[in-house]
Amino acid sequence: MEIPYKIYLEESEMPKAWYNLRADMKNKPAPLLNPGTGKPMTLEELSQVFCRELALQELDCETPYIPIPQEIQDFYKMYRPSPLVRAYCLEKKLGTPAHIYYKFEGNNTSGSHKLNSAIAQAYYAKQQGLKGVTTETGAGQWGTALSMACSYFGLDCKVFMVKISYEQKPFRREVMRTYGASVTPSPSNTTQVGRKILAEFPDTNGSLGCAISEAVEAAVSNEGYRYVLGSVLSQVLLHQSVIGLETKTAMDKYGIKPDIIIGCAGGGSNLGGLIAPFAGQKLRGESDVRLIAVEPASCPSLTRGKYAYDFCDTGCVCPLAKMYTLGSSFIPSPNHAGGLRYHGMSSIVSQLYDDGLIEARSAEQTAVFEAAEYFARVEGILPAPESSHAIRVAIDEAIKCRETGEEKTIVFGLTGTGYFDLYAYQSFNDGKMTDYIPTDEDIAKSLSKLPQIK
Ligand SMILES: *Cc1c(COP(=O)(O)O)cnc(C)c1O
Secondary structure: OOOOOEEOOOHHHOOOEEEOHHHHOOOOOOOOEOOOOOOEOOHHHHHHHOOHHHHHHHHOOOOOEEEOOHHHHHHHHHHOOOOEEEOHHHHHHHOOOOEEEEEEOOOOOOOEOOHHHHHHHHHHHHHOOOOEEEEEEOOOHHHHHHHHHHHHHOOEEEEEEEHHHHHHOHHHHHHHHHOOOEEEEEOOOOOHHHHHHHHHOOOOOOOHHHHHHHHHHHHHOOOOEEEOOOOOOHHHHHHHHHHHHHHHHHHHHOOOOOOEEEEEOOOOHHHHHHHHHHHHHHHOOOOOOEEEEEEEOOOOHHHHOEEEEEEOOOOOOOOEEEEEEOOOOOOOOOOOOHHHOOOEOOHHHHHHHHOOOOEEEEEOHHHHHHHHHHHHHHHOOOEOHHHHHHHHHHHHHHHHHHHHOOOOEEEEEEOEEOOOOHHHHHHHHOOOOOOOOOOHHHHHHHHOOOOOOO
């Protein structure tokens, strides 16, 4: 069957339920722990920080399909289904017998997949009758997605933006403000934890871990507010399963079977969502597809971190999560893989990796931008730097196929566009981009501060 350049689904073929991969995992991801007691977080405890329905989703390791409320399905229809694109031009240029596909999530104003979870989280906050939500944003995609979702439901949205991004990406900030969000550079003096971090490190560029601490404090100290997070949590991977479900429906329609699925990995949400139904098949012994996570060499939690309980934030106010981590005090160099700079990895992805179900690779920044430029010139889309980590490995795998003559089917997640990352492109184009790789000592130092869990 002739495969079109773009496979679009009909609206009626869009998923009506999210797929909860945890239901098919024999080794469940480890529970979040209360940092005070060392015991698993209860629904009551989680509900003080998160909306109740989202706390329930966070704890649910058994229900395989969770219905998507109609209002969320309707919102999804404004920008989904997203296309699954056959990268004919890239294949031709590479001279590879491989068949390359990418699932493109950049077709909405926020420019990334993050809107898939933002709209769900805003919906549940509204259902619960809350006034608003607080959050952090690094590169700005999550804050943008959340501000769009909040304005749709008439919720207040307070965003703590990592200081360096706040300064480097003023236009991101303006998009958020246009949607009605308030944006504060983090660390800030508006929270106790922010003031403490500023007192200790006055010149800090900020980090996601630090912005999370501030956002959590702002949520618990403001009546009618809850905290929402754009990645890492199991509820976020659940919402992002729409990416994988659509991908699978589109492939099944044309009888295409993937050999390799590749996703970039920051906190693990797009990867976890893209691979979800395929990893489910693999867990049930129905497929032997290879699943590859690609992380930046500057923030290599899977490839060089440790699988242990750690804090999700720098201020150590959040629950402890068992994950591949570089230590919550790890502050990556201010490089450009903005959305991939988190010190830990989703518990679900961490457990799958520990069980050998997924592979992980790290990619250096200049190699990533070479892939981004190559891709932009043949496929037209200007990719986000985060997404370009997946492009790098997809190209590498396609080149291997050229050498072996194998006609493999490679699918990767093109999570977003790079219009707000032009400083990074500029430094690449000017030949000024460098690769920063932390030393073993750097990593050992932050790992030595992991919390001791009996
Ligand atoms: C946030 C972001 C990522 C990384 O986050 P994950 O939770 O690991 O998916 C990747 N790509 C883009 C475009 C992003 O905005």
